[in-house]
Amino acid sequence: MSIQEDYRRKLLTVITEAALETHLTRDLDKLGAPGYTITNARGRGQRGVRDAGWEADSNIRVEVICDDETALKIARHLREHYYDNYAMILTLSDVEVLRPEKFRP
């Protein structure tokens, strides 16, 4: 399938502590994310094993598909507010979508 310029979007993936979920989703709405998907996650990193045995050991993975500008705005906001004190990993990747109108702010 050939993809036109307009079909490219950013996929922002955040893996962080489950405790942050409410705050994070509030921020995402405020920063203009058109939507998000949250899944439970577990794994190991700098802050040790997070095995999701109970709430304090649980991680979530948040995915947002949006335009470049919104993605950068969200990434910058999360870096400023959460990187210092919370376990958080954030990646940006290019994705191609079939219904671009869904992923506008």
Add this chain to the structure above:
Amino acid sequence: MDPIILFFLLGLAAGLLKSELRLPQAVYDFVSILLLLSIGLKGGIELQKQPFLDLAPSVLATLMIGLLMPLVAFPLLHKLGRFARADAASIAAHYGSVSVGTYAVAVAWLATREIGYEPHLPLLLVVLEIPAILVGIVLARGLSSDTKWSDVAHEVFLGKGIVLLIGGLLIGWLSDPQGLKAIEPLFMDLFKGILAIFLLEMGLIAASRAGSLKRYGLFLIAFGVAMPLFGSVVGATTGWLLGMSEGGTMLMAVLAASASYIAVPAAMRISVPEANPTLSLTASLGITFPFNVLVGIPLYWQLADFIHRTL
């Protein structure tokens, strides 16, 4: 030996031996929801039977314990233990608050021995959850800072533990006794079985703290044992001064001796994010919870017994 304690030891051993055993988080959630509701319901039903006159002094005394305990713990941790201000404040808040799991084990311990206690203790359990969180936040940041108190209030009053305990209390209090009969098999008859599963999981969680225990060393271990001992004396004395029975005095000792691991960690993570949650959870779950369950509860009974005999 009490079987529920053996379930805890099984979880602890399985965890320490790195067994494949793990309970799904949904099971842990379900079991802790049942425990919180059962404790609330039981309190509500009992409160219904007698008008709760004279509750004000015990509520006030419990609030005082909640304010006092973190104020004692904080300087110890900050000055003597050399913990950073935020870490010391967060640990202090955990120890000022209360562990519902420990309370449940103590209630089961009393039930096995058919020892009665005052019906309003679940209410005091709820009361003691709250003040230490606020003290902890103030200790970490002072009063004049940019703390968002509406967020804090939301976290404190609408956290899972408080909602289920108060909800259970109200349901028990408002329901007619005939209707309650129908739900008793789940909430009352199965209480000990549910508690056993809960303790199995708590054993696994406590064992997962063993690694950080080695890293943070002796001071934290000493604190995790000394603080509940101090708390139990404060609690038992308060219970006695309030004119409680031996069972009630013992439960007051348990309330003051136990350290939170549900309400406070969640609130601290949001309100004092710079505090390292590993420190406070290692102390409260890795040391104090096992200590209270294995050694503390029988000890606090003897303490209550001693106070009632000698004073």
